[in-house]
Amino acid sequence: MPKQKNPFWSFFASVYLTITLLVFTVVLSIVGTFIPQQDAARGFAQGIPSGLASFLQTMQAFDLFHSVWFFLLMLLLSLNLIVCSLNRWSLTWKQFRGSPISGEEGLFQGLSPERIFLCDEDVGTVTGRVEGLLNRKYRNISSNQEKEDTVIICGERGRYSRFAVYVVHLSVQLLILGALLGAYWGWEGYVNIGEGETADAIDLKGGKGTKALPFTIRCDKFIVAFYENGVPKTYRSDLTFLKDSKTLYQGPLLVNHPISLEGVRVYQASYGSSPDGRASLAFPRGGKEGKIIKVGPGEIFSLPEKEGTVQIVRLEENLMQMGPAVKILVRSGQGEVSFWIFQHIDKIREMNPGVTEQVPMFNPALFKPYVFVLKGMEERYYTGLQVSRDPGAPLVAAAAVLMMVGLIGTFFSSHRRIWIKIQPAGEKTKISVAARSNKHPVVLDREVRQLTEQIKVSLEKGST
């Protein structure tokens, strides 16, 4: 094992380095929450002086968590962890293997008075009792006849907890590795698919182009249900996954229940309705009820008696908070006229008397003698899917489990060793209890107090 002399080694073996790196990570993360990142950064960059924007761009400040800075920090942290662990390993191993009997010098010096007491039994009896008691809670019980008449019994607990901190640090390494795997071989993107349509590629997040999928996704149906207050309750897409015109999988996709196929995960992320729906229009002439036709944007139809043609210019689901509306353009011998037809025109008139006179654009009877009526608008939904692949995810999950195990071992367990010296003191026998723990002195104190009580009780019981 390299020695501390090597400057490279001692640099990475320092806990100050760890703390410095963690503080840097904190600072970088704080900056990353105040400067808009990735997709959000584009709008932000346009609103600031271009010099500053290009400087930030060069510094990779618009994607800090995937920047070379962040990568360097993680690399240094990883190296730091490895070197620290290697550096301490031999000591930990020695402490793990070390027989507890070889306690340090001065183990029994300066013991607090409550850890030394006398009893009437002889050394042999006391030794037997104490061994019996220690056996219940401690492992590796051994006794040693130090001098004539003097016996030292020792035991230990929680030996394996010495490795717990290594488990935590290993889990951090796995976490970094898993995150890197995901960053380099994973991808994430979005695709909107209208009902009845298919998609075989997605737009990658952060404007990094498109990505072909290993299969084709067809949206057969999209369903959304709302609560009374208008908030969506559930939405789902019925999807078919096709490959080489064969169906790979067919089923519903719901929020919180992604579909995983060929290493790719598909999520129900959002939805919307497309502007290319169809409107149901009626156009009674002179009060006579006519037929109803269904038209989409851009379509042109002729009015009866060759009085003109009508083109659908725009469909709006909710124009100016007044509900569905269609803008049409009528061409006739008298020229062109364009106006809006609201579905709820009666209600709008009621709320704003005289509106159709003041705003001719809102008058459905602008092209006489016709009165256009919007009977309804067919909403055509599209489903918003998020598609991603992350080969690092299983590693990250394993790291999480390891970290939890390691943390519990680190915080709630310690390597405790107990030495009990039994020696004659005149007519009586003197018992001294010494203990060491690698952490949590308060816990050790409590444990020794309990053990001392137990020994006293057991010896008193024996003497009666």
Place this chain on the structure above:
Amino acid sequence: MTNTMVLSWVTFLYFGAFVFYLFRLVFGKEFWGKAAFYAVLGGLGAHTLGLMLRWKESYALGIGHAPLSNFYESLIFFAWAVVMLYVIVEWRIKNRSLGVFVLPAAFLLMAFASLASGISDRIQPLIPALQSNWLTSHVVTCFMGYAAFTVAFAVGIMYFLRNIPLFSFIPEAHILDELIYQNTVLGFVFLTLGIMTGSVWAHYAWGAYWSWDPKETWSLITWLIYAVMLHARYVRGWRGKRMAVLAIIGFAAVLFTYLGVNYLPGLHSYLQS
């Protein structure tokens, strides 16, 4: 709604408990300490009842879910966790002097939940993203963590006040140090679990276990600050004043993670309502 009425009584009980803890200091009579503790216990009982009523009422409305789904409910649960932890700590260390510092936190959380404008105390239906079994485990673990950090923060404040004659009742420095450490460890373990359950949930709901959403990033920042604190203690042997300072800095990060990030754009927008 019955639950909000019960919960507003709880606010007064906690305030009463705080006043009793103050009386105990001023008059030096243990009677007030006992009265305060009973007020806390009564408050915690009513608080638990209020939460359960709210849960039940949500089912009566046909939108049944655990009361952990919006800002109001998170504040109420946060306060519950703080008081719960406080009761355990007082019972374990047999010292009532912490009450003066911890109870105001619980009282303020409750009062803020009931009085602040823009916080709706109505039971709202869950949007699809929140309809997950991970909601409960994520919110419970996170707020248990926040509660432990709150107690550590209160003890950190006590650490700096203990030399002022008025506050001579504050326990010795090494007891405070141990309390800061224990609560930090508890908070750290729960925060770790909270981040993990959140990641698993995000893996099912958002398409990635980690998206660098501001709340995620700030939870990592908080986690790192406490990680630095624990390393400094374990490896460099930091104690007392330095730990108290770090407990206060850490709590500032907790507050920002909980409240501050709502002013930054991101995915965790449920709390804005």
